[in-house]
Amino acid sequence: MEKAKVAFFDFACCEGCQLQVANMGEALINVLGAIDVVEFREVMSEKWDRDIDVAIIEGSITNPHAVERVKQIRDKSKILIAYGSCATIGGVNGMKNGFPLDEIRRYVYGESYQFFPTENTKSVPQVVRVDYFVNGCPVYIPEFVAVLKAVLQGIPYYVPDYPVCVECKLNENVCMYDRGVTCLGPVTKAGCNSWCVNNGNICYGCRGVISNPNEKGAQDVLAKYKIPLGLILNKMNMYNKCRELEQK
Amino acid sequence: MKKKNVNINVEYLTRVEGHGNIVVNVKDGRLETCRLDIVEAPRFFEGMLRGRSIFEAQHITSRICGICSCGHTLASIQAAEDALGITPTAQTIKLRKLLLHYETLDSHILHIYLLVAPDLLGVKSFVPLITSHEQVVRRALRMKKTCNDLCDILVGRHVHPISAIVGGFTKLPRPKDLDAMLDLLKGMGPDMEATVELAKTLKFPEFERDTEYIALVNDSNEYPFLTGDVGSTDGVRMNKKDYKKITNEFVVPHSSAKHAKLSRESYAVGALARLNLNYDKLHPKAKEVAAAIGLKPKCINPYLNTAAQLVENVHCLEDAIAIIEDLKNTGINYYEEIVVGLNEQFKISVKAGNGVGAVEVPRGILFHNYQIDDKGIITDANCIIPTSQNTNNIEHDMKKLVPEILDRSEEEITLSLEMLVRSYDPCISCSTHFLDVRFVNR
Numbered sequence: 175m176e177k178a179k180v181a182f183f184d185f186a187c188c189e190g191c192q193l194q195v196a197n198m199g200e201a202l203i204n205v206l207g208a209i210d211v212v213e214f215r216e217v218m219s220e221k222w223d224r225d226i227d228v229a230i231i232e233g234s235i236t237n238p239h240a241v242e243r244v245k246q247i248r249d250k251s252k253i254l255i256a257y258g259s260c261a262t263i264g265g266v267n268g269m270k271n272g273f274p275l276d277e278i279r280r281y282v283y284g285e286s287y288q289f290f291p292t293e294n295t296k297s298v299p300q301v302v303r304v305d306y307f308v309n310g311c312p313v314y315i316p317e318f319v320a321v322l323k324a325v326l327q328g329i330p331y332y333v334p335d336y337p338v339c340v341e342c343k344l345n346e347n348v349c350m351y352d353r354g355v356t357c358l359g360p361v362t363k364a365g366c367n368s369w370c371v372n373n374g375n376i377c378y379g380c381r382g383v384i385s386n387p388n389e390k391g392a393q394d395v396l397a398k399y400k401i402p403l404g405l406i407l408n409k410m411n412m413y414n415k416c417r418e419l420e421q422k
Numbered sequence: 423m424k425k426k427n428v429n430i431n432v433e434y435l436t437r438v439e440g441h442g443n444i445v446v447n448v449k450d451g452r453l454e455t456c457r458l459d460i461v462e463a464p465r466f467f468e469g470m471l472r473g474r475s476i477f478e479a480q481h482i483t484s485r486i487c488g489i490c491s492c493g494h495t496l497a498s499i500q501a502a503e504d505a506l507g508i509t510p511t512a513q514t515i516k517l518r519k520l521l522l523h524y525e526t527l528d529s530h531i532l533h534i535y536l537l538v539a540p541d542l543l544g545v546k547s548f549v550p551l552i553t554s555h556e557q558v559v560r561r562a563l564r565m566k567k568t569c570n571d572l573c574d575i576l577v578g579r580h581v582h583p584i585s586a587i588v589g590g591f592t593k594l595p596r597p598k599d600l601d602a603m604l605d606l607l608k609g610m611g612p613d614m615e616a617t618v619e620l621a622k623t624l625k626f627p628e629f630e631r632d633t634e635y636i637a638l639v640n641d642s643n644e645y646p647f648l649t650g651d652v653g654s655t656d657g658v659r660m661n662k663k664d665y666k667k668i669t670n671e672f673v674v675p676h677s678s679a680k681h682a683k684l685s686r687e688s689y690a691v692g693a694l695a696r697l698n699l700n701y702d703k704l705h706p707k708a709k710e711v712a713a714a715i716g717l718k719p720k721c722i723n724p725y726l727n728t729a730a731q732l733v734e735n736v737h738c739l740e741d742a743i744a745i746i747e748d749l750k751n752t753g754i755n756y757y758e759e760i761v762v763g764l765n766e767q768f769k770i771s772v773k774a775g776n777g778v779g780a781v782e783v784p785r786g787i788l789f790h791n792y793q794i795d796d797k798g799i800i801t802d803a804n805c806i807i808p809t810s811q812n813t814n815n816i817e818h819d820m821k822k823l824v825p826e827i828l829d830r831s832e833e834e835i836t837l838s839l840e841m842l843v844r845s846y847d848p849c850i851s852c853s854t855h856f857l858d859v860r861f862v863n864r
């Protein structure tokens with residue numbers, strides 16, 4: 175069987191998710207043995223202008239040129255993977271949407287701001303159809319490998335739709351609420367093995383919000399620990415601000 | 423002789439992190455245009471930081487660049503602590519230096535092997551090298567993975583470190599973690615030696631242009647990465663608070679990264695700048711390597727930035743080992759482990775202030791500057807990344823280089839220019855993204 179032609183494309187992002195691939199070490203050679211990487215701008219000069227089996231999209235869509243480009247990629251790709259939070263939910267780039275566009279352009283570029291076109295940040299699924307999601311800022315490599323396997327076998331991959339707390343409890347962490355700080359674990363999709371809490375920090379919600387957050391429970395928690403709602407909302411907006419825009 | 427017309431337009435210069443275009447236009451043997459366009463969608467980080475808590479700044483600015491995420495983290499924390507009036511403990515400083523070494527090692531390895539070696543070995547990318555130079559690729563990936571594993575142990579992960587925050591660390595390495603890190607570092611020794619051997623065989627293009635080099639400097643005998651004043655090879659020395667007098671940023675229409683200059687038309691930052699300013703403070707083993715590849719200050723061949731990275735790698739490896747051995751001797755004080763979150767418990771006292779962080783990240787000096795109000799909310803933010811300081815210098819290099827190599831084919835000129843840009847290791851994803859070469863024949 176011919177190997178799947180895979181291409182990586184990046185939009186507005188930090189490219190940390192691409193870098194996670196290089197961080198796989200020698201295991202990467204095995205992965206590269208199973209697929210045929212035809213374009214990966216960060217590490218390859220080669221370019222590919224024909225059809226693609228699997229397009230892996232990193233980054234958010236933030237200007238008209240990007241909208242066109244991602245649509246073209248969609249048209250020539252059999253499967254499209256939104257890779258990393260910038261792509262799946264807009265991620266940190268979404269915070270820009272909290273400001274009037276001209277104002278934020280002027281703030282960063284002064285009087286020359288008109289050279290820098292921008293529009294509201296959108297996630298990839300807000301612009302084109304997405305077949306597979308790999309959440310996380312950055313992505314969690316074991317999950318990416320699982321998704322890639324599913325793609326190559328032509329079977330679906332289901333992103334966990336239960337909260338990070340489930341994994342966190344299994345990891346026997348002391349709950350951050352009991353340590354006196356707020357954590358977004360209760361409303362955030364699991365799948366990262368509660369990465370941040372395992373390392374003594376809080377969950378910032380980078381994998382996106384679960385579909386049925388237990389809002390009553392969350393409010394009870396906030397009340398119990400006397401935490402202002404505004405604090406949580408602001409924190410939610412760090413990764414999830416793009417939710418406010420309509421879906422495609 | 424017929425006067426030559428050359429038009430180069432390289433779009434999306436590959437193998438640099440970010441997007442850029444090189445545009446060169448030579449008409450009747452005269453260089454008319456020579457530009458480095460930065461075409462990436464700006465991400466407006468400085469704008470987005472306003473209204474956020476100073477305790478979130480590190481988390482957000484780390485996302486400016488995946489490759490320098492630890493560097494951004496440390497510059498951000500330094501600026502925040504400066505604004506809040508916090509002095510980090512001696513233990514925290516040691517661990518931060520260690521983290522910075524890990525990232526420098528990681529980033530330089532990526533650049534030397536995956537991004538530059540294909541040019542020097544005459545192939546398009548590291549992918550064909552998997553068959554032609556399998557051992558080299560394996561070694562590169564192995565070293566890269568080791569750095570990644572080191573960061574996993576120290577701060578949870580390399581791309582967007584978790585435990586390094588304002589005030590210190592949320593998790594401190596246990597004795598077994600120190601041992602594991604020491605083993606990993608020592609285990610990297612043979613691969614590092616092999617890398618040095620490989621580098622000795624590589625031939626770098628010959629080209630020179632004298633410029634001003636800028637990096638952190640200090641009065642101690644330590645090769646500075648984390649703290650110091652800002653110094654230049656033209657004799658400037660300033661406190662980091664005066665960073666705006668150093669960078670003198672200006673906006674040019676063709677680029678979404680701002681340009682910078684100080685004493686002359688442009689200046690350079692990065693491994694070569696650090697080496698030019700602080701050569702004497704390198705670890706003796708690193709100096710040996712520098713001598714072996716013929717690198718000594720003041721070196722003005724920009725292509726040798728890659729060689730300087732290799733020298734720094736040897737230094738960072740040795741110094742990281744020394745830091746861990748020191749930590750093992752003194753023992754870690756676990757009472758310093760902190761839980762901060764958004765500082766809901768006001769464990770860290772907050773006041774209005776202005777703070778600057780200046781840290782040597784792999785590609786050069788990085789500045790973060792925040793203004794915060796009495797509630798710790800950011801009202802103003804500014805980040806000046808190494809690449810935007812270098813862009814102007816790269817353009818001036820290109821302007822000198824193109825006339826010197828005009829007798830070559832367009833292909834060769836293009837490759838020389840691409841390699842020049844790549845040698846600066848331009849991580850444009852930082853402020854924006856980078857590169858494509860355009861020869862425009864009219």
Ligand code: SF4
Nearest residue numbers: 188190258259260311
């Ligand atoms: S999701 Fe996070 S790590 Fe991945 S590209 Fe975006 S900012 Fe970088």
Ligand code: SF4
Nearest residue numbers: 339342349350357359
């Ligand atoms: S620390 Fe966070 S993720 Fe873990 S159980 Fe508590 S709320 Fe959930």
Ligand code: SF4
Nearest residue numbers: 366370377378379380
């Ligand atoms: S713990 Fe939360 S913020 Fe951290 S990786 Fe998991 S989902 Fe993202």
